[in-house]
Amino acid sequence: MTTTDESNSQPVLDVADLQVAYGDLVAVWGASLQLVPGRITALVGRNGAGKTTLLAGICGLLPARSGSVALDGRAVTGLPPWKRVRLGMSIVQEGKQVFRDLSVHDNLRVGLRGRRSGRGEDDTILAELYERFPVLGERRRERAGALSGGQQQMLAIATALAARPRVLLVDEPSSGLAPVITDQVFELLDRLRGEGLAILLVEQLVDELLGGIADDVVVLERGRVTLRDRAANLSAETIADSIYSSI
């Protein structure tokens, strides 16, 4: 595996030697990575490499077989997902995961429930989200299922943001979206990075990643990390070589 210097910032998320399995089928064999505030780490690899499984292990949707996950230095490895959300880690799962039969507003209210603090701030957070996502404000009373695919993806991200995370895990947000909408999603992630979020982004669009959205790249191949480096040090060819190294 290739590794280079990490950022000077303290990691907010530290994943160490994490192994995740479905019964006897081990899908992730001891993956390690760190996320720091204000940086986007891209997680790439071909279909079935274990990216979604790794995200599930990090956020607690799947149990760790071994290894650890620490958030701000606190071990969260054995905690259920909702507790990790309360501690500051939110996930946007693949496939525009929204409650299609609930209104836009009620979807966001579900997201608010992930927060640790009381309800006093709910209106402030909702107002901030509608300011950030004006189209969601305009369509707040409509069923989420009536939104376009891009708007549903934005709603899924907004719902994750309602919990005010410091770490955001995002699984292939470009999936099924037109390039112009994908650009909008990446612009949003760029702004969130600027606001200090630590982001782990599963993405197949390697050219887009190297075009500025990724600060760091982690390649997963058959459940193992085969490359970890700053995006600035990498070319699309290097990444492709690593992704397909075992063919």
Ligand SMILES: Nc1ncnc2c1ncn2[C@@H]1O[C@H](COP(=O)(O)OP(=O)(O)OP(=O)(O)O)[C@@H](O)[C@H]1O
């Ligand atoms: N629910 C499941 N039960 C059993 N095996 C699974 C399950 N989900 C995924 N797998 C297997 O785990 C391995 C990793 O799958 P995973 O979905 O994490 O890969 P991925 O890199 O996210 O792929 P993709 O890019 O297609 O989403 C694959 O061999 C897959 O078949």
